Every structure is written in C-alpha cells, then in structure tokens.
Amino acid sequence: MDTDGHRLRQLLITRQLDEQITARFPVGRRLKVLDVAVRDGHQALRLARAGHRVTGLESDQELADAVRRTLLEEPEGIRERTRVIHEDSRNTGAHFLPGSFDVVLCHTGPAPGDEPGPLLAGLGRVLAPGGLLSLVVPNTEAAAMRPGLAGDWAGALERLAPADRALRRDALAAGLAGMSTPLHRWYGVQVFTAPGTPLPGGEEGELLLAAEERAGRTDPYRAVAALLHLCAVRD
Known part of the structure; x- marks a missing residue:
C-alpha cells in the first residue's frame, strides 16, 4: 500500500524507529505496539510481520x-496479532x-x-x-x-508560520517532559527533499x-528537515 512518493520518507522513519527499538528493548522481545492514525498500515504491518x-x-x-483487506492477504499468525480499530x-x-x-507510534x-x-x-x-x-x-x-531557496518568494511568505501555528520542537519537548515522557532523541526527515x-x-x-x-542525525541540517521525528521514553 506504500506509494513511490512516500517510500523515501517511510524508509528514513523506519530506520530511525528501528534504531530506537533496538536500543530500548531486548532482542527478540515481542512488543505491544499502538499505531495511532494507522493510515496505509505500512508501519503496523511491518512490525506485525x-x-x-x-x-x-x-x-x-x-x-x-x-488495511483490514490487506491483512486478509497475510499469514494467519500475522492476522491474529494485528487488529485495526x-x-x-x-x-x-x-x-x-x-x-x-510498549511502543506508541503517531x-x-x-x-x-x-x-x-x-x-x-x-x-x-x-x-x-x-x-x-x-x-x-x-x-x-x-x-x-524550500520555496525560498527556489526563488518562490510568495510561497516562502505563505509558509512562514506565525508563532502561534508553528509546531516548535522545544515546546513539544516541554510538553512531553511535563507528562513524564521526556524527549530521548530526535531526527530530521527529508532534509534535502520535499515530502512526496x-x-x-x-x-x-x-x-x-x-x-x-x-543529515537527519546531524546539526544544523536536521533542524531544517521537512519533518521532525521525536522519540520520547516514558519514565
């Protein structure tokens, strides 16, 4: 169900996520995973497999x-340990x-x-x-x-988010810390390329x-990525 336009993004997020799961949990442990807004089911099915x-x-x-129709094509064991609500x-x-x-994806x-x-x-x-x-x-x-570097000044002005609409990493980190789930690691996703x-x-x-x-793991490049991948750990 993954499309070519999403493949690069999915690969980058998958590698970052797997790095964090490997570092956090013993090898071979079967985890209970929640995928919030499962969309095309890419991560949910991959982790179930x-x-x-x-x-x-x-x-x-x-x-x-x-996603349920896709599940019907999977082996019985995968169907039994996957549900879509x-x-x-x-x-x-x-x-x-x-x-x-044990793991919550959003x-x-x-x-x-x-x-x-x-x-x-x-x-x-x-x-x-x-x-x-x-x-x-x-x-x-x-x-x-991206529009600014391409000389699209109207597009750049349109995307200059007002302070009250920006999803600021420091504010998100503060919110996570306030609910006893402090930010452990963060990545940039698609530093050089646009989503799609x-x-x-x-x-x-x-x-x-x-x-x-x-670049997604390195300052200052990760700070200008199209997406931010925040990984937090519950106290």
Missing part, C-alpha cells in the same frame, strides 16, 4: 477497511487502559495550528513505563526554506538515502 502484537487506530473508515485517533487515551503499550500529527497537548497526553497515558513514543510532525519552522519525492533507483537512490540519513 516482525512478530510484535500491533493495534492500529484510524479515524477514517475507508483507510481502516483498506475505527475510532477517533485524536482521543487515544479514551480507547485503551493506561500503560497498555506519525501523522499533530497538524500546524492544532493544540498538541491533548493528543500528547492521550499518547502518554497508554504508554507503559520505559515505553517508546515515536512522534512525527511537520517542521513548520522550516517550511519556508520518489526515491530513485540504483546508485543515485543509495546516495540520496545515505545523505538524508546522515
């Missing part, structure tokens, strides 16, 4: 049904008991202009002590960079992926 028990939460009925993904804490999951929110506090509180509530929260948000503070950029084949694609991976 790796042996973890995965719950996907999706507000959009059509998307939830599409059609519920409001903005109110995660209302659907599960506190501390239910790779599609909050959006610019949203109040992130309620979403973060719900995510933190269902995360077990020592659990990993993986949060991907648009880097609104750097959104004007396809990954070329062959050597060109390998070089692009290597450059994006290194």
